[in-house]
Amino acid sequence: MRMHGVRRYRILSLAPMLSQLPVLLCESDFPKKVVDKMKIGSVALDNITVLAPLAGITNLPFRLLAKEAGCALVCSEMISSHGLVYNSVKTHELLRSQPAEKPLSVQIFGSDRSLMAQAATIVESSGADILDINLGCAVKKVLKSGSGAALMKEPRKVEKILQAIRRTVKIPLTVKIRTGWDSSGGQALKIAEIAQACGVDAITVHPRTAIQGFRGKADWSLIAAIKNTASIPVIGNGDIVRPEDVLKMQNQTGCDAVMIGRAAIGNPWIFSQALELIRNNKVSLPDPSRRFEVMIQYVKFSVTYFGEQRAIRMMRSRLGWFVKGLRYSSRFRESIKQISTQKDALCRIEEYRSFFIDKIQQLNQCG
Numbered sequence: 478m479r480m481h482g483v484r485r486y487r488i489l490s491l492a493p494m495l496s497q498l499p500v501l502l503c504e505s506d507f508p509k510k511v512v513d514k515m516k517i518g519s520v521a522l523d524n525i526t527v528l529a530p531l532a533g534i535t536n537l538p539f540r541l542l543a544k545e546a547g548c549a550l551v552c553s554e555m556i557s558s559h560g561l562v563y564n565s566v567k568t569h570e571l572l573r574s575q576p577a578e579k580p581l582s583v584q585i586f587g588s589d590r591s592l593m594a595q596a597a598t599i600v601e602s603s604g605a606d607i608l609d610i611n612l613g614c615a616v617k618k619v620l621k622s623g624s625g626a627a628l629m630k631e632p633r634k635v636e637k638i639l640q641a642i643r644r645t646v647k648i649p650l651t652v653k654i655r656t657g658w659d660s661s662g663g664q665a666l667k668i669a670e671i672a673q674a675c676g677v678d679a680i681t682v683h684p685r686t687a688i689q690g691f692r693g694k695a696d697w698s699l700i701a702a703i704k705n706t707a708s709i710p711v712i713g714n715g716d717i718v719r720p721e722d723v724l725k726m727q728n729q730t731g732c733d734a735v736m737i738g739r740a741a742i743g744n745p746w747i748f749s750q751a752l753e754l755i756r757n758n759k760v761s762l763p764d765p766s767r768r769f770e771v772m773i774q775y776v777k778f779s780v781t782y783f784g785e786q787r788a789i790r791m792m793r794s795r796l797g798w799f800v801k802g803l804r805y806s807s808r809f810r811e812s813i814k815q816i817s818t819q820k821d822a823l824c825r826i827e828e829y830r831s832f833f834i835d836k837i838q839q840l841n842q843c844g
């Protein structure tokens with residue numbers, strides 16, 4: 478029986494399909510690894526890759542995909558300390574976890590020392606392995622409340638918050654910072670020094686100023702500068718686009734681990750590719766059929782976590798992340814706008830998958 482809608486993916490040319498084949502890209506010329514394991518306090522990581530906290534994205538289903546792809550440490554999206562302490566149901570939902578994703582780092586934001594310490598206790602009791610403090614969010618609403626990157630201007634306040642939290646929780650504590658408000662890097666170095674003195678176990682550096690947002694280039698030299706002065710592990714972050722960038726950042730900065738954010742959206746195999754590179758000095762493109770398996774997993778994980786109605790509403794745009802750059806992906810994106818059940822979602826994925834696999838077989842027969 479022909480799958481409904483398959484016909485819509487009419488092939489105009491076979492040449493672009495070649496780029497979807499699992500090809501070994503290169504075996505040499507990649508930077509050599511520096512280290513491939515690390516520890517954050519008592520938590521040992523299997524490798525040096527970390528999934529960045531991404532608000533609205535790094536929920537449990539998404540983190541499970543990253544974990545399956547080999548990511549050593551996954552992070553929750555930022556969670557409001559106020560929402561945790563005042564028992565917001567939606568906020569508490571963000572703490573849900575599964576053993577399969579462990580170790581898990583949970584990030585909180587806020588500016589009130591006492592609320593932050595209370596929220597830290599809630600996070601610890603939820604079973605999180607690591608607590609991360611957001612000192613880098615540059616979203617207007619967060620800055621206005623004096624949280625996130627706004628705290629980079631107030632080293633004394635940061636010190637008091639970190640001391641209060643350190644006194645309260647036993648799990649490893651980390652902070653995620655930006656360059657600060659000016660581009661000198663002075664504020665980041667100062668906060669790193671304070672964090673270390675307060676008993677923080679690792680520091681993540683996204684070297685852009687608060688005003689920059691995501692514009693311009695991340696200044697990796699600041700990661701190197703902090704690594705040179707700190708005795709706690711430093712996690713480098715910013716502008717990892719391809720698996721090769723993981724080693725490039727580690728080589729250029731000496732950082733202990735590398736955090737990947739935007740490049741992991743719809744592309745969890747960036748973790749498996751980075752690991753292949755670290756371990757075998759080569760990197761392969763993801764097998765096309767694997768891409769579709771991951772999409773199916775994402776639908777199923779999301780339905781389990783959010784319930785069918787809410788999950789499928791989310792899938793209408795999110796499944797499109799996974800086919801970016803693929804031929805005829807716009808037709809797939811169009812087709813998923815109408816889905817209303819898990820069955821619909823899986824059918825649309827299957828249509829697009831069988832279209833792809835057929836075409837690849839045709840190419841193999843031609844070749």
Ligand SMILES: Cc1cc2nc3c(=O)[nH]c(=O)nc-3n(C[C@H](O)[C@H](O)[C@H](O)COP(=O)(O)O)c2cc1C
Pocket residue numbers: 529530531532533534553554555584611613614653683714715716717736737738739740
């Ligand atoms: C959609 C989106 C949401 C984000 N949410 C958070 C967050 O909740 N907490 C945080 O510390 N950083 C957050 N960030 C920043 C990322 O964690 C990361 O520092 C930044 O994207 C740079 O890394 P990248 O170049 O690998 O994306 C977010 C970034 C994006 C694009």
